[in-house]
Amino acid sequence: MATLASLPEGDSLSFTRLQEMIELSAGNLITHLRRLEDAEYLETEKSGNGAASRTQVILTAQGREALDNYAASLRNLIEGL
Secondary structure (H helix, E strand, O other): OHHHHOOOOOOEEEHHHHHHHHOOOHHHHHHHHHHHHHOOOEEEEEEOOHHHOEEEEEEOHHHHHHHHHHHHHHHHHHHOO
């Protein structure tokens, strides 16, 4: 989520590029993306078929807000130490 949030709002990353950036196996990344998509924190857009298929991943406004709230909670925790 943090990787996607670092992009300008509305921009996306390809599945392959996201996988390279966060160094997860394809299977692990798919599992995480499905859960985040179920929570409506991100969307995936698929195009093409077979070897030519391409998946784009984009953070939703709801996902950006959830990440912002999470980061604020962490900052409050750290400030309280």
